[in-house]
Amino acid sequence: MDDDGMVAWAAELDCQDVATLLRTSAPLGDPVKMRYPASTWWRYDRMSRFPAGFLVTGDAMCSFNPIYGQGMTVAALEATILGRLLKDGSEDVAAQFFTESAAVIDVPWTTVAANDLRFPDAVGDRSALDPERGAYLDRLCAAAVTDPVLTTAFLRVTQLMDTPAALFKPEIAARVPA
Ligand SMILES: Cc1cc2nc3c(=O)[nH]c(=O)nc-3n(C[C@H](O)[C@H](O)[C@H](O)COP(=O)(O)OP(=O)(O)OC[C@H]3O[C@@H](n4cnc5c(N)ncnc54)[C@H](O)[C@@H]3O)c2cc1C
Structure with a gap:
């Protein structure tokens, strides 16, 4: 183009x-x-063994489609987890780090992967996709252009300050056109 x-x-x-x-x-x-082949999550949390003294973090563990702008936030949250584990002197830091990081990654991963699967060319399991939910979020995003309350609610979710459930609260849903 x-x-x-x-x-x-x-x-x-x-x-x-x-x-x-x-x-x-x-x-x-x-x-x-911009070329970005695929969001990738390497499931180190599912490994039964991991070499002592090593860790994987940030994009090397999970890299998201950059258009959602979540990679740095997730990397920062992982750094917070690691800092706490090291401060506490936890044993088997790697296993605990991977388990706790997986919980942090899960929400943005599910959101991002689900949204990318709405593109016909994207490859993946679509069985959990909800077209009604997708249509609602499309209407919310369109209305957010002129409604600062919706804009704030949406940004709080994309910046991982709130979970996606916040976008379905009655006071938010009431502002989204039918
Ligand atoms: C186009 C684009 C836009 C983005 N926009 C956003 C955004 O708006 N908000 C957001 O939160 N995130 C965004 N991201 C994602 C964000 O950049 C990454 O999630 C974040 O940088 C990951 O940090 P990291 O430290 O894991 O990896 P990186 O920042 O990639 O750091 C890895 C470092 O390791 C170095 N390195 C690699 N191989 C070797 C080697 N063999 N030896 C020594 N050094 C090596 C690299 O040079 C690099 O400096 C965007 C990403 C892209 C591509």
């Missing part, structure tokens, strides 16, 4: 902010296509 094609595409979006920005700004260089 060239610059004109990008502006034309952005002009089709409900929110015109991106199109306006593209029309009124000068590019710093040529467009570079």
Whole structure:
């Protein structure tokens, strides 16, 4: 896609902010296509043995599709877990670290993987996908463009401050168009 094609595409979006920005700004260089083959979670928490004195953390354990902006938050939460385990002098740090990290990773992983599976080309198990839930979240995101309460609620979930259940609370659902 060239610059004109990008502006034309952005002009089709409900929110015109991106199109306006593209029309009124000068590019710093040529467009570079972002290539991201797949979100990956290596299940070290399921290993029965792990070499003493080693750890895996951050993207090396789980890397998310970057468009959701969760990798650094998860890496920081993992660092917090590791810091506590080291401070406590826990035995078998690696096993505990992997178990506790898996609990942290689970929510964003489930959210991200479920959302990516809505793209027809994405490969994965779709049995747990709920089209009604997906349609509700689409309407929520569209309404969030002009509703700061919905915007805040959505960002709190994507930044891992609240769980996805927060988006289904009655006071939030009442603001989402039917
Ligand atoms: C395009 C893009 C946008 C993103 N946007 C966001 C965002 O908005 N918000 C967010 O939270 N996250 C975002 N992320 C994800 C975030 O960047 C990663 O989750 C985070 O950087 C992971 O930290 P890390 O320390 O595990 O790995 P990295 O930051 O990748 O650090 C690994 C380091 O190891 C070095 N290294 C690799 N191999 C070797 C070797 N053999 N020897 C020595 N050093 C080595 C690398 O050079 C690198 O410096 C984005 C990622 C991408 C690709």
